[in-house]
Amino acid sequence: MTDQDNKIYRDLLDTLDADGVSYAVLRDDVTATKPIRDLDVLVSARDAEAFRRSADAAGFIMLRDDYFNPGKEVWLLYNNGRGWLLDVHYKMVYRGVEFLQTEKLLANRIRRNGYYVLCEEDFLLSLLFHNVLAKKRIQEKHAPQLQRLLAANLDQKRLRTHLQAVGLQKIFDALAADFERACSDPSFVAGMRRRALRVILKNPANFFTAKVMLPWRRFKSAFAGPPRGVLVAFLGPDGTGKSTMIKAVKEHLRRYALGAEVAYMGPWGGSVLNLRKIFFWLNPSPYRSDYKAWYAGKLKEKPGPLRGVARIKFMFRSGLYYAMLIVEMWTRWRVRVLPRLRRQKVVLGDRYIHDILTGYKNRPMDYHVELRQKLCARYPAPNIGILLDSSPEIIFKRKPQLDREQLALGRELYRQVAEQYGFIVLDTSDSVARTLQQFDQEVMPLLLAHLRRQNNPAGSPIEKEAAASRTAEVRV
Template sequence: MTHSLPVSDHTTDPADLPALLARLGYAPVATGGVRLRGCPNPDGSLRWLWPTTLRQPLFLELYNAASPKARLFSAFVRLVFFCRLQGVFFRRLPGQFAATGQQVWPRADFALFTGTPGPNRKAVCCYALAPGQLVFAKLPLGPVSAEKVQAETTTLLHLNQRGFTRFDLPRVLDYEPGHLLQSSVQVPGARRATRFGPAHASCLQELLATTGTRQPLAASNCWESITGQVAELQELSETRVPFGLRTKLRHLLATLDPNQEISVGFAHGDFTPWNCWLGPEKLAIYDLELALPEASLLYDLFHFEVQQALLTTRRSAVDIRTQALATAQRHFATVPAAELGVAWQLYLLHQVATGALLYHAQTAWHPQVSWLLNGWNALLTLELAPAMEHRQLAIFDLLDYVQLLGQPGVVLKPRAANAYYPAPSSDLDLLLEEADMEAGVHFLRHYPLAQSAVLRPAAHMQSVDCLFQDGSLLSVDLLHQLERMELRLLDAEAVLSQAERAVAGVPVPSLRDDFVYTWLFYWLNQSNLPLNHLRHFQQLAAGQQAALLAHLTAAYGLTFHSLAEASVYVPAKAEHLAFTLRQAQANGRLHRWARGLRYLLSTAVEFGRPGGLIITFSGVDGAGKSTVIEHVKERLEKKWRKRVVVIRHRPSVLPIISAWKYGKQGAEARSVQNLPRQGQNYSLGSSLARFAYYYVDYVFGQAVIWLRHTRRGHVVLYDRYYFDFINDGRRSNIDLPARLTQALYALVNKPRLNFFLYADPQEILRRKQELSASTITQLTQQYKTLFGQLGARYRDSRYVPIENQDLDTTLALIGQYIQQEI
């Protein structure tokens, strides 16, 4: 039997029906011949075709009906054919076709799968060679797929000589360079199995027992293949394969010891539910065109779990990894856990690198490509989590995810040489289409390494503050409009359409859009252009700088002689700028009212959802409060990206008492000059009056602090707090019973975190000689007792005494408490 077909040098477009059928030995005819029906892919391209005379849905033999949705579709198609309603649900394709006689080809019932786009594309035809004997003809549609079909033929001929007993393989019925004809392996009662079970394990055990060996990793073919592919991916100058994924492959490869000994053996290469039939007695496997003579241990088992989860059930990376390793341990219990971990990482390296190179060579990407790339990215992230900062991994994954969107987003205000490596304290600002913005929020909130992700919605954007499991942080602003309150700054759609590709393929705004948005952003916030932004634009050529200044004149009527001059906020010019922006069509009165209303509503929602934190630090002078507060403030601002406000002792809504006599500046000067605890007031009446004054400041001032700071997400650090009135009233020239001041604490705001810092009296005296050793000891004990009492009574707040002997230890402990709260 001969089914010779020439192999073309290009992939046939299935939409070109005559060209496809010419490859199969059919030509258009005016009359007679065969009429065809077809079923499309979701994108409208042709998936299956068959003669109109077909009475049974033979093309379902080419369909993976494993999922509930797929089984429902399969049942529906069978019902349609049973009721003879094919013409209602499946369109008839144009033209009539007759066999040219160049090869023997089924002239009655057959079904043809047009293939999956890509270099490996091939058509697959199913027909009955004899009653009850189905065969499949694989017809390569390009030079790469021709090599794969030839390799599969060689593999099948070799394996069939081995006489395997635990699984079945197709038999090669005929082969020539243009085709492979093989037998069906489906037996009565066989089904698709979506779960890896004993039959699958038995198949792999026999393959491993027959072909498996142990050798140093560096000496194996799989290591040679992996290192070569990863190196090739790093060298790609222009590619759609994202930079983050390629970089993570390199990092993961570097974690492996090439001198360790591993098990290798034959692997199917594409061992999936849709390439297996689970029969009543044993498993049958087919489609071995990606077979690997020497793959890492349990390559097929891992592939079965990963492909099923990414392409069918769409499960999370954490679930996939857990399930894959648990399945391996269950069916291959004698393999040590450490060796399984290495085998899992080798599988990921080989599969991801192979797939990435395949998709690099593929012009058109179907949706499953993005599913796989995003899924592989998440799996690689889990392997690198112990060795890399989680914030950096999240940046890799987020920017990769944005680049894989249908309309890639734009990184706003990009200042790093490579946006994948921003400064440690930098946030990410991304402009996306609105639907993609919501997808980005979902991505961050379900990121596998995120410990928490706090969402701060606004009218034109969503901000997500991510705290990762290693304690690192990333704040991401996802914008779908470029607005400031009621004013639109730039047209987001135009910025997206005019975006350019920067280093690592990152989409960034055009130079003019970048400068204008950055400049408007800061000027409309009544601020100078920050120095890092100014220096970035000052590095441009003189002609480019002049063009940017000319645009400010033309668009906004403002003239500057240099970028440095334009960077300085000038209130009078800012008023003119706001007036000019209001004249734009996009900022008409109705548009401004609508945006203003949305802004007010989003502000009201944010107003009712305070995200700030109040932290107090107490302790005698010399205990190290000022130093600790300075370091905590710096870490909150740089690491946690929080705005921090430091308040001394009380809210200070009311001025200090002496200000009524000496004025604010005079009172502050006297306060600095006078040592604490030097007041001579011992009068009960005077003490009550002074305390009442400060108490009012605390009770009413806490509302002011909430309005100004806490509700806006700021962190307030108190250098001393109300507790001084209880334990150390003399410091404020007050002499009242501690029971009274402690009882009145009931009406004072209870900060979430309260730290009492203490140290050895001699150490404190070395730092500051303001108190005696006995006084320091007494006050320390009183504060410890008080914090114990308050901690037992107010469960929603924490009262933590810390011995401040080592600054780093103190800061680490305080950081743990803050991390839990944030």
């Protein structure tokens, strides 16, 4: 990033000024040459809708609303592998509880270098308690600023008025009197933090938010509510680097405040209920043993249809397997995926139910095809499906134990699945960095579009305006 990247933030603030939105930049200097990774902005709650319209028009997408952290939203503008993060505060909150009076901060704001910022007294309070409450220590990068402000000739009456209103006067005095210790002794800051939280929670509104509303929302999200995140499913033959790529994508998304979590969703392994272990004595399996012998080269000809008792035994074993699979996969969806989607997470599925269309544990099957297709059709589809593929030479370097003929057939089956279900194919033959570039180009726009729709439902003002704009374009 370059210093010109801060122009994105400056342009947005200029728009807020033009739209009459009451705001103040909390910590960063948007006119500085050093690029800002994420900008913290305080906005009046009365202007929340106006701000959202301005941010949306500027190309920002809401990543997280304030459902689990009342008073704070996270926005992102993403373009060609580069992101601009925006932390929007409608209240000065820590985990939903307000520790400074927002309207008082905005009433005292000053204009500096063309943009609104907090006055020196309020900047000191916000920065100090941000470090104590949220960071649980005095950050090294903020220590010189805090030291300068504590030594400056500030308006003590303004400080006392605000501190007494929120009950933090004694804690502020203790931190100011022994600031050097606060910088070097985390246990001292931890004690001040506990005292501050006790004081803050004496406010009935804060107590209700922290002890009733937020626990209820977290509990409720496990059992009810629409999914508001994005599910990205990764498929591919063994040796295509699924685990490596999923880990890399997870870290890549977290750079842009996209909370990503991994869930194993393959139809074999990683069981939640362990039904196959419980009923092992019934030998549930979807795979014919004579096919296994044929692929191993023990039979010269491909086995024909089963008949008689052998057919009955196989139908029982495979039917039991698929019944267990249905129960297991739906349990995983309910336990591993849906609660995370309700919390606005990006869930990275390591494999998915579509793997059953390619066979069983790298062994292709040409029977029960219709049944397997029906299972996939009735299972929740991922928002985005990705097929990872590599050249056969690369796969054999990674997995030399694989059978070449089975691998060729398996790759072809995965390609057919990708084409049938609209999965995006990413080539992992080259470096992880190269595959991430392809991910940025082909997947990120879709992922962010899904998040935009999830966080701006059809009835929201932003989506109504967008729909009206699309209608006008069609008419033109």
